[in-house]
Amino acid sequence: EVQLVESGGGLVKPGGSLRLSCAASGFNFQYYAMHWVRQAPGKGLEWVSSISSTSSYISYADSVKGRFTISRDNAKNLVFLQMNSLRTEDTALYYCASPQGGSYYDPFDHWGQGNPVIVAA
């Protein structure tokens, strides 16, 4: 059974940093791209960042480019999202998601439960 478990969220002041982790199990993680998607309170889904299986390809939404960094550790089945210079508008539930066939451009068929990040003074 595929499981994605996010951790590392919490309350942080504007300008601060957080590092989200997503622990994956139940599939051959090293061959799968991975994604981060967020959802602000009461709002829709927003794609944040993606990383290919070997980290050769990395993409970011314009809203986080230059502030967030995605990375992965294939030996530990982990994907990370380092979030720096956080803003109040980054407040959201952050999901990690895995693609259906593992490819960078596949739909997202497994999702974690989400990890809340609150940026407030």
Add this chain to the structure above:
Amino acid sequence: IVLTQSPGILSLSPGETATLSCRASHSINSGFLAWYQQKPGQAPRLLIFGASKRATGIPDRFSGSASGTDFTLTITGLETEDFAVYYCQQYGSSWTFGHGTKVEIK
């Protein structure tokens, strides 16, 4: 690519048919358009990919279609568990979600 979903809210009764629209600002590579269902407090669930293919375990009352840059999700014979928010997503050129359509009980 910007995805515009309509209507924002759809009020229907169980047993009725829901027709949800998603219009793309540009053509989507290889029809890489997906639909997701999200219920309160839950993560999204993949329903449709490749514009018209049902994901594993999705009932056949859910169907997707495409015509150029216009995509449609149809739910034939709404059941109570289908009342939720639905998002379209393109995954052919970076990734973008529409703003969602809420299907509520009338």
